[in-house]
Amino acid sequence: MKVDEKDKILDIKNLDITFHTSAGDIHAIRGVNIDLYRGETVAIVGESGSGKSVSMKAAMGLLDSNAIINSGEILFSYIDEKGETQTVDILKKDTKWIRKNINGNHMAMVFQDPMTSLDPTMTIGKQITEGMISHLGISKKEAYSRAVELLNEVGIVDAEKRMKNYPHQLSGGMRQRVVIAIALSCNPDLLICDEPTTALDVTIQAMILELILKVQKERGISVIYITHDLGVVAKVADYVNVMYAGRLIEIGNVDEIFYEPAHPYTWGLLSAMPDLETEDSRLYTIPGSPPNLIHEPAGDAFAARNEYALVIDEKEQPPMFRISETHVAATWLLDPRAPKIEMPETLKARIERMRKEAL
Amino acid sequence: MAANYNAEPILKVENLKQHFKVNRNFTVKAVDGVSFEIYPGEIYGLVGESGSGKSTIGRSIIRLYEPTDGKITFKGMDITGKMSRETKETLRTKMMMIFQDPMASLNPRKTIGDIIGEGLDIHHMYPNKIEKQVMINRILQKVGLSADHCNRYPHQFSGGQRQRVGIARALIMNPDLVIADECISALDVSIQAQVVNLLKDIQEETGSSYLFIAHDLSMVKYISDRIGVLHLGHMLETGTTEEIFARPVHPYTKSLISAIPLPNPELERKRVAVSYDYAKSGLDYNVGSNHLVEGTHYVFGTDEQVAEWLK
Structure with missing residues (x-):
């Protein structure tokens, strides 16, 4: 879904982050600018340690406590409950506020390894409904029926039965589908996928990517992919940001990056x-x-x-x-x-x- | 060194079965009747999704597991069941393994020098300490590390470097067969290329054989001479790399090849991967036999199925 009037959803301006470690200060992000419009997909490509995950963690307000933000702003626009567009600078808000108002309901994240991002002691159903009950304030019963719908949407058969399962009872691909269902549960405006398929097989990887594409088309949400796999980028992205050593070194649409790379x-x-x-x-x-x-x-x-x-x-x-x-x-x-x-x-x-x- | 197909195979796996008993009523048949052979100087790629039994095969061959049934012959010696002292010695010095996760397979409390030299210590393969150090330095250089890395610990290295240490540890014994179990899966794309090139160079130099286990078909294509496609513990298709990629016959192989993401956005956007579901495919891996397609290309199935696929 592309809106006629382009509506900027995320605007990272001149982000600069240093990590304070015992070995010395690591200047991990050195002036990063990223724009993202509603309904579009941006891929951030780079090697491990290039800062791609850190910049997105900053956008989610999930930075570690040893991170020092030297400069920059992260403007995030979302549509609040009343249907009005709100713009906030994530870096100026405290963690508690972000947790309550942004994480989960307006910005959701899919992590690399579904086994570590799911709670092994909670049933799938509980984990999906948890966010909906706390963010949307709906009843348990309603959350349950919505969760079943979500599981159907992400392609899990026998959704009713699966609600009572624990993560270890599912295969890797199924678990990642559950993680996606959780991320989608509160209708986010922005979905950040941090290497969503790296831990999965090629066959399952293709299915998960096609699933995310389908959901994105249906709901008109924006997606940021963090990945080092250019094959994934070619499949899903509209725009590509290539990152190296904490800086963006090449930005372009997907055709330009693949057919006319300059760096x-x-x-x-x-x-x-x-x-x-x-x-x-x-x-x-x-x-x-x-x-x-x-x-x-x-x-x-x-x-x-x-x-x-x-x-x-x-x-x-x-x-x-x-x-x-x-x-x-x-x-x-x-x-x-x-x-x-x-x-x-x-x-x-x-x-x-x-x-x-x-x- | 190119593979020598006229020689005796260095490793011969016949009807290997590896079952794990979970409880009285349930046994996981991780590997169920797999046969293949590896010739001297050959790189044999084993591919399949997770749970297809490819790692189990690797571990059974090097006897980390006790095979349930079948026969494994290494350098003309039967290495299934109880081994003689001599056989055991050959197996433990001439067959080596490189593991998937370099952080988990290196002892964090030992220095790199100790880790690499451990095999030499156990099998008394050096006359004196200086000679041992020379051997370690030589192998470190070969895998692209420097001699002064010897006194460092695994946590002081990056992922790619750690995997190089794992490779050095395997190669210092001058093995005839190296089992590389998903040895590049945990690495970045650009580092993967470095490690694959390194393995290939060393293979050409030493002429040893490799069993290369991976789920990434594009890398397997790059490195292997022949490929075996596994699914649910059954070998479905085997042949040279060219044969498998030019003319995949089994629907599972087709779906695997179609799932490889290509760095071509125009093509990739339109393409939908062919899905394959064993439960819905109507195939039964327990029925059928190997059918010759061409050259050394075999596919597993019943007569009717294979005729249908080849149409």
Whole structure:
């Protein structure tokens, strides 16, 4: 569902977070801007430690106590009980308020591992109705019938029977369906999926993604995916934000990122994906490992692993260069003064082939 | 080193059954009559969803479990049932395993040097301490770590590095067969590629055989020479990687291949994965036999079913 007048639901502005640890201060998020409109899907892609989960935890108000927010604001718009649009800055509210008014009923999250996000000592039914009873203030009976409906909606057969089951009695895919049902129980405006399928098999992964897509279409909610799997991104996302070392380095719609990537890191990510057609016996790998943000790099954080790095990459952080209306990338290669460097030949050939396949 | 299919298979699994008794009335048949062989220098990929018994097979082969029935032959020696001292020694030095979760499989209270050198200690495989250190340093270098990592503990490493330690621990014994049980599933995509390349390079250098267990078909395609598709403890289809991917026959294999997400948004948005449900498919894995499709490509089913699939 796309509304004619685009309605901004989440607006993260210049977010900057440091974690205070015994090893030193880790500058985990270094100026992140994310926009999300109603009904759209954004995917945040990056390696572990790139800060993708932390930025979304900040949006949910779930940051650990050793996190220090240096600057920024997270504006979240939702429609309250009276049908009016409210906008709040999540970072200015205290945890208790967020817990009561935002978490669960307006913003819900699906975590990676369904076994750890479900309570093993509570029945499925109890866990689904819990949120509805406390947030929507409805009776137990009504919550029960709604929960059965939800379970049917997420594709669980024999929903009535399953209500009495405990999480360990269900398979991994079923558990993740239950988690999705819980997330949807209070009609959220925004659903954040933190690696929703990483712990699942390929066959079940496809089913869960198709389920989330279906629910999203029916209810017109916005979804944020946090993932490192570009195959998942290709399937579900409208827009892609590529994150590296606490910064967004490339933003674009899904076609731009997959068919016209501009940042060397995105090139690397795309090349490292095994695809079924490539005949090479070796996979491309991005050399080295992500930087340790205790020692913040002076220039571009990716410079050390970048075979196309310029001298300036070591000295100064590249600004965001605009490529098209929706597509920006932070690499000095896009500066008019930079030498003309194109993406590697193998990747070019692959994109060419992908385009042909799509026709 | 390319696989040598004319030689005797290094590992031969015949009709392996691994049942777990839950209670008097219920037994889980995790593996129910699986046969395959691995030739010297070959990488054999075992794929299937969770619960299909692929990890159980790996663990039965290396004798972490006592196989219920069937025969496993390793380097011409029967390794099922009670083993002679000599057989046991061969099994424990020449077959190695790399586990899924590197954090859970490394002892957090031991240094990397101790972890890697433990096998050498147990089997007295070095003349003196200096020689041992040299061996450890050499293997660390091979897997892309440096010699001064030796005195560090597992928690001081990243996930990818830890998995490298697991690989080093397996390879220091110069094994003839390595069982890699989902050894890349817990890693990031870019790190996965590094580890897969590393395994492949080392395999080419040493010429040892691998049993590569995974649920990610795209990685299995990259690394394996031949593939076996498992479901609910039954081997449904086996063949070379090309054969399986070019012409999948069994509906389960088809659904597995269709479920692989492709990094192509135009295509991916329209595509719906083929679903496969054993209960509704009307198939019975207990009835049927292996049918030859082409070359070394076999599919399991009854005569009518296979004829139907091949149409």
